Amino acid sequence: MANAASGMAVHDDCKLKFQELKAKRSYRFIVFKIQEQQVVVEKLGDPSESYEDMASFPADECRYAVYDFDFTTDENCQKSKIFFIAWSPDTSKVRMKMVYASSKDRFKRELDGIQVDMQATDPSEMSLDLVKARAI
Numbered sequence: 001m002a003n004a005a006s007g008m009a010v011h012d013d014c015k016l017k018f019q020e021l022k023a024k025r026s027y028r029f030i031v032f033k034i035q036e037q038q039v040v041v042e043k044l045g046d047p048s049e050s051y052e053d054m055a056s057f058p059a060d061e062c063r064y065a066v067y068d069f070d071f072t073t074d075e076n077c078q079k080s081k082i083f084f085i086a087w088s089p090d091t092s093k094v095r096m097k098m099v100y101a102s103s104k105d106r107f108k109r110e111l112d113g114i115q116v117d118m119q120a121t122d123p124s125e126m127s128l129d130l131v132k133a134r135a136i
Contacts, residue, residue: 008039009038009039015111018030025068027068028045028049028053029043029054031043031057031063032064032065034096051128051131062086064084064104064107065087066083066084066085067082067085071132071135074136083115085119085126088100089122
């Protein structure tokens with residue numbers, strides 16, 4: 001099922017793994033990349049892995065990621081929010097940035113349950129402190 005605007009398909013495995021993250025909490029994060037006109041799973045992080053394990057994206061390539069962030073509210077309640085991160089560094093190729101940008105919204109719609117959307121062109125724009133601030 002390709003998107004008419006970007007011609008991008010989403011591999012069924014992307015949705016399946018996302019459902020496992022959301023419903024069963026099988027993974028802490030999932031990193032996706034576009035390969036041969038299709039969004040595919042690049043890396044799965046098991047529940048014991050940290051945000052830093054996920055956030056080491058290539059310096060000159062775009063990626064999408066979802067991260068299941070656990071936190072404690074000011075009222076001392078345990079909560080979790082699913083973040084969608086679109087990584088598009090300034091050093092990546094213009095064509096790659098355009099393909100990721102034009103495919104992002106459709107891909108996000110395939111992943112039902114995203115609660116926070118972040119766009120980053122630099123590691124400082126997706127620091128754990130920013131994630132915590134957006135979660136609360």
